[in-house]
Each structure stands twice: as structure tokens, then as C-alpha cells.
Amino acid sequence: MHTEVPEVLVHAPRVTLDEILDRVARGEARRESVLVDETFTATFRIVRAAKGDHPAAMIEERVWRVYKKKPDRVRSVLLRQWRVKPEGRGNVRFNFRSGMSEEIVNFAFRPEARRDFHYRIAGRDLLGNHLVYRIAFEPRSPLDPSEPSGLVWIDTNDFVIVRQEVSFKRSPVPILLKDIDRMVVERQRVGDHWVLARLLMRAESNLPLPQLGRAFDVSMHYDHYAINAGVADSVFNAPGARP
Amino acid sequence: MNTIASGAALVALILGGFGTAAHGAPATHRTRAQASATALGPHAQADPDTSLDDFLDEMADSTDLYFGKSAAARDTAGLDSALAYALDHPENQPHERALHFGVMPSLAFNRVDGPVWGGALSVGDARRLGQLRGELQYAVGPNEWLGGGSYRTAVRRGETWWTGLVSGGRSSHAMDRDHAVGHLASLRALLTGSDRKHYYRRDGWAVHLERETATSRVGLGYRNMLEKPLATTTTWNLLRREPKLVLNLPAERGRVREIQLETGLRLPFTPVTVQLDHDVADGAIGSDFEYGRTRVAASSEIGIGDLATLVPQVAYGRQTGDAIPQAAFYLGGAHSMRSLESASRGGTGLALARLDLLGASDILRLAHIPHPAAFPIQAGLFVASGAVWGADPYGGPARPGKDGPRSEDWIHEAGVSLVYQPGIPDPTTLIRFNYMWPLGPGRESRRWSISISRALDLVKPIGEEE
Numbered sequence: 001m002h003t004e005v006p007e008v009l010v011h012a013p014r015v016t017l018d019e020i021l022d023r024v025a026r027g028e029a030r031r032e033s034v035l036v037d038e039t040f041t042a043t044f045r046i047v048r049a050a051k052g053d054h055p056a057a058m059i060e061e062r063v064w065r066v067y068k069k070k071p072d073r074v075r076s077v078l079l080r081q082w083r084v085k086p087e088g089r090g091n092v093r094f095n096f097r098s099g100m101s102e103e104i105v106n107f108a109f110r111p112e113a114r115r116d117f118h119y120r121i122a123g124r125d126l127l128g129n130h131l132v133y134r135i136a137f138e139p140r141s142p143l144d145p146s147e148p149s150g151l152v153w154i155d156t157n158d159f160v161i162v163r164q165e166v167s168f169k170r171s172p173v174p175i176l177l178k179d180i181d182r183m184v185v186e187r188q189r190v191g192d193h194w195v196l197a198r199l200l201m202r203a204e205s206n207l208p209l210p211q212l213g214r215a216f217d218v219s220m221h222y223d224h225y226a227i228n229a230g231v232a233d234s235v236f237n238a239p240g241a242r243p
Numbered sequence: 244m245n246t247i248a249s250g251a252a253l254v255a256l257i258l259g260g261f262g263t264a265a266h267g268a269p270a271t272h273r274t275r276a277q278a279s280a281t282a283l284g285p286h287a288q289a290d291p292d293t294s295l296d297d298f299l300d301e302m303a304d305s306t307d308l309y310f311g312k313s314a315a316a317r318d319t320a321g322l323d324s325a326l327a328y329a330l331d332h333p334e335n336q337p338h339e340r341a342l343h344f345g346v347m348p349s350l351a352f353n354r355v356d357g358p359v360w361g362g363a364l365s366v367g368d369a370r371r372l373g374q375l376r377g378e379l380q381y382a383v384g385p386n387e388w389l390g391g392g393s394y395r396t397a398v399r400r401g402e403t404w405w406t407g408l409v410s411g412g413r414s415s416h417a418m419d420r421d422h423a424v425g426h427l428a429s430l431r432a433l434l435t436g437s438d439r440k441h442y443y444r445r446d447g448w449a450v451h452l453e454r455e456t457a458t459s460r461v462g463l464g465y466r467n468m469l470e471k472p473l474a475t476t477t478t479w480n481l482l483r484r485e486p487k488l489v490l491n492l493p494a495e496r497g498r499v500r501e502i503q504l505e506t507g508l509r510l511p512f513t514p515v516t517v518q519l520d521h522d523v524a525d526g527a528i529g530s531d532f533e534y535g536r537t538r539v540a541a542s543s544e545i546g547i548g549d550l551a552t553l554v555p556q557v558a559y560g561r562q563t564g565d566a567i568p569q570a571a572f573y574l575g576g577a578h579s580m581r582s583l584e585s586a587s588r589g590g591t592g593l594a595l596a597r598l599d600l601l602g603a604s605d606i607l608r609l610a611h612i613p614h615p616a617a618f619p620i621q622a623g624l625f626v627a628s629g630a631v632w633g634a635d636p637y638g639g640p641a642r643p644g645k646d647g648p649r650s651e652d653w654i655h656e657a658g659v660s661l662v663y664q665p666g667i668p669d670p671t672t673l674i675r676f677n678y679m680w681p682l683g684p685g686r687e688s689r690r691w692s693i694s695i696s697r698a699l700d701l702v703k704p705i706g707e708e709e
Contacts, residue, residue, distance in 0.1 A: 043323070047313045056312045063317065065326050068295040074400065076335055079325040099399075112457040112706065116513055128294025140514060141546030142603035143554070143698055155295065162299060169549060170603070170619070173666030178616045184306050186299070186369035198303075200310045206617040 025154050028106045028160025035100045037069040037231040041224040049215035059084050066096050073236040074098040107160050108137045131156045146172035160194045178204045189224040343368050352433040355442045355491050357384025357477035369397040384476030389413050402453045411448030419573040419586045427695050436486035439585040443494030444471040457706040462505035469498050480628030495567040497531030507705045514542045518702040542699040551602045556701040560593035568636035577694030580629045582656040582681040591633030600624040623660035653681040671698040
């Protein structure tokens with residue numbers, strides 16, 4: 001059955017890009033402001049990329065349970081550490097910051113970053129009762145190679161970033177890295193809160209590392225969240241305290 | 244940017260730490276819904292909103308396809324019991340020491356101290372209980388012990404960093420207090436005797452408190468130091484060349500009690516960073532010298548599409564009161580006029596304007612010249628004008644001028660550079676090979692130089708994380 005309705009001309013001011021950027025900055029700030037404490041499981045993983053007949057292979061995986069509480073409390077409990085060579089010594093030390101601002105997601109949309117990036121609306125998607133903006137950003141100047149270009153998806157119900165894809169026009173550390181092929185940051189909704197879900201990055205080094213090769217992936221996964229569940233201060237004080 | 248740079252640094256660290264690979268444990272693909280449903284402590288389910296969730300899941304699926312094993316969900320078997328055990332046996336956790344120890348060599352070479360052998364030991368973390376650092380060196384030239392200690396702590400409150408530093412000891416300082424002596428200067432002095440800096444000794448202590456946000460910095464400091472002149476003790480170098488400079492400019496001997504104010508601001512809505520430093524030494528606080536020293540600088544970066552960046556920078560300095568060499572302003576070197584030798588001109592006033600054009604593309608690749616991917620070379624152009632006026636710390640006649648130089652005292656230069664941007668220690672660190680044309684009559688004949696500096700080197704960076 002085909003239904004046709006007459007066209008309706010809508011008179012309404014379209015939200016400008018500047019207004020969207022302002023709202024995203026406020027939305028991200030509001031997202032963080034309502035978080036009092038959070039607990040999640042974090043997984044760090046390094047995988048050698050597939051090459052020819054050699055499939056991708058995991059090199060190391062570490063899993064923590066992380067507790068955070070405002071203003072500045074954080075504790076991480078290592079649950080699992082797996083290495084392809086168990087006798088090897090991991091040289092990377094992880095420190096989880098106490099903040100919950102998730103700057104890795106919103107670095108280009110913080111108020112102080114507006115002077116560093118150009119922005120444009122790449123598209124809009126209407127999904128049920130959600131209008132999702134796609135905003136592209138790129139650095140205003142190519143001086144700093146660590147400033148990436150990228151694309152974010154913004155849910156205008158909350159004006160928070162729900163997904164981000166990042167690319168680098170040139171290597172940020174050319175003496176070590178040939179290229180960072182792709183970087184993806186995803187969020188997930190837990191209750192009323194948008195929080196980090198995954199961070200994935202594929203990079204290529206200039207020199208082939210023994211048994212690691214050139215191309216490898218680094219990823220961080222975040223799941224099993226408990227937000228504003230009331231983490232006791234004793235978790236951060238007493239080594240043997242339970243949450 | 245700092246977060247991403249940290250991420251890139253993380254990747255770089257990983258590269259440094261890994262050397263073996265083999266087949267990894269099998270990964271289990273899980274959907275986002277499944278991942279949130281597994282129990283590991285209390286958790287909250289996502290609100291049912293299928294449209295947006297389906298949309299994001301679809302994109303996540305394509306991400307899974309691209310990243311493969313990296314994107315696969317984790318095997319959760321045993322994590323509940325691992326958590327229970329870890330909480331009951333915290334002693335088995337990787338030892339997160341409250342005290343972090345660091346040991347590093349502390350080496351230098353210049354014509355007043357000669358070879359300087361020593362080491363530094365640090366204990367603690369500035370972001371936790373604070374960092375205590377001690378340094379001990381032996382200066383072979385004058386046969387003197389140098390060194391000292393410091394305590395530094397950094398506290399973050401929201402988006403604001405508060406940093407406190409207390410330090411004391413004995414050390415040699417460059418006469419040009421606006422530009423510290425780097426390792427490259429030591430290397431030049433050691434290899435070829437190209438030591439053009441002037442030095443003096445400081446004995447005493449200092450305190451400094453700083454508040455920094457993403458866009459601003461304010462610092463307040465005080466120092467109480469006995470400043471003494473130094474004589475040249477070492478004229479040899481490894482390549483047995485004639486030293487570029489033998490005489491060391493003598494500092495005025497005296498006790499300096501100085502209050503220091505430092506401010507920096509990233510101007511909103513503009514790509515400009517400004518900095519204002521003001522130092523005051525006065526007899527009222529027990530100083531042998533009385534002077535006021537003000538320096539204002541501004542730097543900017545203006546992108547020309549993806550091709551290049553214009554970097555205009557200006558600096559203005561003015562010193563009043565006792566015209567002592569260690570409080571003067573100096574012109575010359577990588578951080579000011581590249582066609583002048585380091586700190587070869589000085590005065591109680593300084594004006595400098597510099598414009599760099601830095602290309603972003605690898606010119607070797609554009610020219611189809613085979614080269615390692617680790618060494619992309621960029622091209623640069625620069626022009627600069629600078630002047631000093633007032634009392635000459637080198638003992639020459641004072642150059643006329645009160646708040647500015649005479650027009651005939653300005654000197655100019657132009658040049659080209661080949662630039663390598665390694666990405667460490669700072670993404671904007673540039674290793675430059677410069678070829679210069681000093682402009683104007685009676686100019687020095689310096690034509691080429693090698694320098695290491697940050698792109699915006701007239702101002703201190705603001706908002707970079709600890």
C-alpha cells in the first residue's frame with residue numbers, strides 16, 4: 001500500500017555547527033559531571049597483524065578490574081596477564097587515571113581545542129528517535145603530527161560522542177612508527193551513561209621487530225561497568241578491602 | 244592532542260618492550276549485548292533502544308572485521324575467582340611501589356667546567372607523594388663538586404595542575420637565562436670546541452609554585468643565590484680544533500634575591516600563545532643587585548591547508564636597574580637569530596621577530612629519492628629581524644635606545660632549512676639544518692648551523708600533561 005502526503009514546508013532555523021560544537025562540549029562535560037564513581041573491567045591486548053600465510057597472533061593480554069571515585073581515587077586490580085612467552089618481562093606499566101572525562105574520545109571537542117581544529121558536518125542519520133550527527137575534524141595546521149583528523153558520531157539526544165574514527169596524515173613518531181593505519185574509539189551505553197567500550201589501533205613500525213613484525217594492533221576494551229554504585233573509600237585505602 | 248601523543252608514545256614504548264611473538268590464545272567473538280550480560284560484580288544493562296544500538300552494532304561489526312583478533316571479546320572464564328583471590332591477596336599484585344626509583348647519568352662538557360661527570364637519583368613520583376631528586380657532579384676543569392637536590396610535587400584538581408618545586412645546590416648556568424644549555428651544546432663543545440655560551444655559577448636555593456590548565460599557566464617563584472663569575476679552564480676538544488671562543492664573559496659577583504612571575508596564555512579563538520615573565524631583585528629583600536627584567540613573547544601557528552605551517556614569533560625584553568651580564572638579554576643562536584652565534588650580542592633591551600614557513604610533506608618522497616621511512620625530511624624557510632640595545636654586557640659601548648632600538652641597530656636574516664621531526668621527545672621537536680643569509684652591511688659571515696628546538700620555541704608550552 002502506498003501512501004502519499006502533501007509536502008510540508010518547514011520553517012525552522014537549522015542548528016549551526018558552532019551551536020552543535022558548543023552543545024557537544026556541554027554534553028561531554030555533563031556526561032562526566034553525573035559520574036560519581038565507576039567500576040569496570042579493562043583489557044589491554046597486543047596482536048601481531050596477519051601477514052601472508054601467518055595469521056594474526058596475540059602477543060599479550062592483561063585484564064584489570066578498575067575502581068574510580070571522584071575526586072581523585074583510583075585502584076586497579078590485575079586479574080589476568082597472559083604473554084606468548086610467559087618468562088618474558090612486560091615493560092609497559094599501566095596507570096589508570098582517576099578522571100572519568102574520557103579525553104581520548106572528546107579531545108577535539110573540548111572548549112580549549114576549538115582553536116586547534118576545523119570542523120564540518122559530514123552527515124546526519126535519523127535512527128528511531130535519535131538524530132546522529134557525523135562531524136569531521138582536522139587540525140588547523142599540520143605542524144604537530146600527533147594531532148589527528150577524524151570523524152565522530154554524536155547522539156543529539158545527549159550530545160555525547162558515541163563513536164570516533166581517527167587517522168593521521170603522517171606518522172606522529174616517524175623515528176619509530178611508519179604509520180598509524182586506523183584508530184577507532186567506541187562507546188557504549190550503560191544505563192543512562194555513555195562510557196568507553198573499545199579503543200583499537202593498528203600501527204606499523206619502521207623496523208621489523210623480532211617475531212613481532214612491522215604491523216600490529218593495540219586495543220583496550222572496557223566492559224562490565226558499575227556506575228554510581230557506591231564504591232567504598234576503603235577500596236582505595238586498605239589493600240585487602242573488597243568493593 | 245596530548246592524549247593522542249600519549250597513545251602514540253604508548254605504541255612506541257610497546258615497540259621498545261617486545262621482541263617475540265608466537266601464536267596467541269584463541270579469542271572469542273561476542274556481541275556487545277553478550278559482553279554486557281556477563282556477571283563480574285554489579286553492572287547495569289543498556290536501555291533498550293534498538294535503532295541506535297543496531298546502528299552502532301553494525302559499525303562495530305565492521306570494526307570487528309577489520310581488526311579481527313584485537314576486537315574479539317575477552318575470555319571471561321575464571322575472572323570472578325581471580326578478582327576474589329586478588330582482593331584477598333593484594334600482596335600478589337604487581338608491586339605498585341609508592342616510591343619509584345630512577346638513576347641516570349648527569350654529564351656535560353663546556354669550557355669553564357670541562358668534563359662534568361656525575362649522576363642523578365630520583366625517588367618517588369611527583370604525581371603521588373612527590374619526587375625527591377639529588378644530583379652530584381664533579382667538574383674536572385675547576386676541580387669542583389656540583390650538585391644539589393630538589394623536591395617536586397604535582398597535584399591535579401579537575402582540569403588544573405598545581406606544581407610545587409623546592410630546589411637547592413650549586414650549578415653552572417648559561418648567561419642567557421632565557422635559553423638553557425642543552426645536550427647539543429655540550430656535544431658541540433666536546434667534539435669541535437664550538438662552545439659559544441657563557442656561564443656563571445649559582446649557589447643557593449629556589450622555590451616555585453605553578454598553576455596550569457589547558458589554556459593558561461601562572462607561576463610564582465623566589466630564589467636566593469650567590470652568583471659568581473667563572474673562568475675558562477678547558478680549551479681542548481676531541482677533534483683538536485681551535486676553540487671558537489676561549490674567554491668566558493664574567494658575571495657580576497653578588498647575592499641575588501629575586502621574585503619571579505611567569506604567565507602564559509593560549510588566546511581563545513586564535514592560534515596564539517603569549518607569555519609574560521617578570522623578575523625583580525631588590526635591596527629591600529636583601530639582594531645585592533636591584534633590577535627588573537620583563538620579557539614578553541608570542542608565538543602562533545597558521546596552517547596553510549595540509550601543505551605547510553606559518554610560525555610567526557615575536558619577543559620583547561626590557562631590563563631596568565643594575566645592568567649585570569647575568570640579567571641581560573642576548574641575541575643569537577637557534578632560539579633567536581640563527582645567523583648570529585649563540586648569545587653574541589647582548590643588551591638591556593631585546594626585540595625579535597621571526598617568521599618560519601615549515602612544509603609538511605616529505606620532500607625526499609616528492610623528489611622520488613629513496614630513503615628510510617623513519618626519516619622524512621621537510622623543507623623550511625625563515626626570515627628574522629632582531630636588535631638589542633642598552634648597556635652591552637660584553638663591555639662595548641652602550642647602544643642607544645630606551646624602550647626600543649634605533650632603526651639602524653636592527654639586523655636581518657633569511658634562510659632555508661631541512662627539517663627532521665622525529666616525534667620525540669615532543670611532536671614539534673625539530674632537528675634543523677639551516678643555511679642562512681645574513682642581510683645588511685657588516686654582518687657576520689655565519690652561513691650554516693644545526694639546531695634542535697621546538698617549533699614554537701619563544702614560549703613555553705601550555706597544557707601539556709605531566
